[in-house]
Amino acid sequence: MALFRKTLRKLSQGLSRTKQRFVGSLRSLLAGRQINEELLDELEAVLIQADIGIASTGRIIADLQAAYTQKRIAKGDEVIEFLKAELKKYWPPSDRAVHFADTGPTVVLVAGVNGSGKTTSVAKLAWLFKQQGKKVVLAAADTFRAAAVEQLSIWADRIGVDIVKGSGSDPGAVVFDACDAAKARGADVLLVDTAGRLHTQDNLMRELTKIRNVVARKV
Template identity: 50%
Template sequence: MKKDGFIKKLFSGLSKTRDHILKGVDEVLGAFKQIDEELYEELEEVLIMADFGVETTLKIMEELKQTVKQKRLTEPAELKEALQDIITQLLIKEPSDEILRSEEPSVILVIGVNGAGKTTSIGKLAHLFKQNHKKVLLAAADTFRAAAIEQLQIWANRASVELIKHEEGSDAAAVVFDAISAAKSRKSDVLICDTAGRLQNKTNLMKELEKISRIIEREYPEAQKEILIVLDATTGQNALQQVKLFKEVANINGIILTKLDGTAKGGAIVAIHSLLKVPVKYIGVGETIEDLQPFDAQAFAKALFKSE
């Protein structure tokens, strides 16, 4: 998908969040003749209602007040652009597509609770890398659910990439071991591993991820390694909790945020970025295989604040 095509998708995908935020922001700015404490309080409420979270909202408001002083803003309407700039800055952490640009082989472990769109995201990620001329291999290391292996096979077929899999219930680390051997012999650029999404027993999950990581370090030391967590945008602030819990079991490098087109809670993305210091690397705004793209903070902030 062309970049401008995805920006259009992003714009329409964020319509629920945008309507939710813009309506509130415009109403507040339109109701005031001057910038005062009451205006700030009402804006604060709008952002909290849009799932930015209390802590992040306070941070945004603090910066907004500083901007007003520094730039000597007097018109309430001028705050809209200032808000857009502040949110853009909060979201810009680092380029999201290091692996897309890298010449080194890479291994991506994908984690996340079942139902967040983990398997689907892996299929879409494989397609994205292929479109960028990378040779991709998938590993079905979520051996806990038979459905996960079958589902991944369907997505591997859709993306026209190969899948390394064992039987349900087999050792996830053994699947990764075989997948690394296959990635080396087939000269794959990117190996993407699905992993179990159960958080009920964190100790088991931690042990499994540690074992997988040890195998990658030992068998594939030359590869770049990334752990990406898949989050469902419709869960809003609950997504924040999931990242916190998974951070206890894994060193997360980035987020794949799915289902942005189905929610008014897109503001949560800002809270996750700002509070947990985990960058959003890819976002999904639709059902098709092309609807996952590298995250662009400026395009996102623009899509949140521009009504056309």
């Protein structure tokens, strides 16, 4: 557990540095400038580069333009506080909490591109939920990467939670067994680790659909 806490501490420090760089770049861009189309274009680029997302960035810029037109803000120095308020409005506290199922296990399917930290994130979620008094089961459904099952098994042992592993290469079968195990053991949460994939890989995206359908039938 000491190693796990050390990992979480390093992650927190890394996120703090990322936040400082992002806010620093915003302050450098906005300081002492009047709001105009050129500034909004530059701000849009910074937000997209910070992975805010195309849709969210477009919404933020539109709201910022409206606030400027309505004379609620006029200077670049006022934009950061405006952004803070807008982002809080987009993501209210009620949307930030995990909504657990009334009966049976709550299933969290973790998916993403290769190397994005899915397996480690599953371990962090398992630790968090266990600290909250939840009974957790892990499903090692990344049957593609050779070390994935072993890595998740190590985390499960360190955290002290159950893990379901398959003997074949079918992630759907692993999730099928994991759903049965989670229900039989009275688990509150089933965390499913999956193989990395891009949205352009049709066969792997269909595999995710299959996994989701298995969960829908079993839980």
